[in-house]
Amino acid sequence: MTSPRVNLLDFDADQMAAYVAGLNEKPFRAKQLMQWIHQRGVSDINDMSDLAKSFRATLLDKAQVLSLPVIKDEHAADGTRKWLLDVGAGNAVESVFIPEDDRGTLCISSQAGCAVNCRFCSTGHQGFSRNLTAGEIIGQLWFAEHLLRTDPNAVRRIEKYPTPGWEHTGRVISNVVLMGMGEPLLNYDNVVTALRLMLDDRAYGLSRRRVTVSTSGVVPMIDRLAQDCPVALAVSLHAPNDKLRDQLVPLNQKYPLRELLAACERYLPFAPRDFLTFEYCMLDGVNDSDIQAKELVRLLANIKCKINLIPFNPFPESGLKRSPAQRVHAFASILLDAGMVATVRKTRGDDIAAACGQLAGDVVDRTRVRERAVHDKQINLDQDDDVDSLDDEEIEQEYQPEHSVQWLKRLDD
Ligand code: SAH
């Protein structure tokens, strides 16, 4: 019986060197392989012309370069592009390319689904299917970078951003954020292998400042990341106190705010910039009151940070609403007046559901569809009963932190 071929996308530089040594080849062959695969985007081993024929024959027998098959490729009016990728067993993940004047950002997924189950996230509502392999994570960058080089609009951007080592081809993607589907720090080893490839000059050579891991707060893994691969860190906060955060981000029950913020402070000396980012998804009547803004100011007073306010991207099953624009601005003003750095995230690719938290994959594990449908119906009923029929007095109360907790508790049924 022949053993399955290894996926060369699974190896960081050290692992590639070990693999090549195991085939009794010279170390420089590993470097050549890295360049062919990651810098030139070649997947066919036959096309790696400066490798000895005998080595190519061995590789053809034992190895392959395999990224996730593309199910759908969508273009938004604002230039955002979204790919739906097949991860097998009827499941799919997504990656999104967001072009801007001064950068090209790729948002990638780390897991199929997510076990954290945040109330406002459509990936969370989907449940967890499986971790992506290192090759499936880096494969999203490999695929997007090399595909976009054939896109006339993207290629026009290349000349603006020459990168040392990439002069022969230029690059389209300058920034990577792990803000797609999944909790990256719950797939730690594979994510770190992929991060190492992003930073490695023999592969993508991205700056640590331009690679961001976003986490819902897996405290022990924040400490490990500081040691293993300290890239930029974004922490999904979404609430100024444990009572509300326990409801919105269930992982808070395991790693409450005091422990999370202590981990953030320990990370700071290793971070590529002298601040961390906190993400705060603005949910109408849940976490967006003046009182909560002031509570947030007190909570973050001693930590160097930037707060990124994300307008909630609604999806039907959530039973939640986006905060009105004037509420987001009022909330931001309180932070700014207190001397904090706060920004409001622009939503991109709305017409192709490519914004934060809208990434759910169109293909789901069929064995769980019925279970989900029942769950979703309960939430919608709760919403009809309790939210749409609020009178003025209740709307006033909605801005009290206590009330939002009660309201979210009802969604728990
Ligand atoms: N699991 C990681 C990374 C993926 S989620 C994390 O939670 O940080 C990336 C970001 O999108 C997080 O800040 C998350 O809170 C936010 N997000 C999730 N659902 C959203 C929604 N429906 N609208 C706006 N932002 C959302």
Ligand code: SF4
């Ligand atoms: Fe998972 Fe992040 Fe979505 Fe929470 S917000 S369910 S951690 S992907």
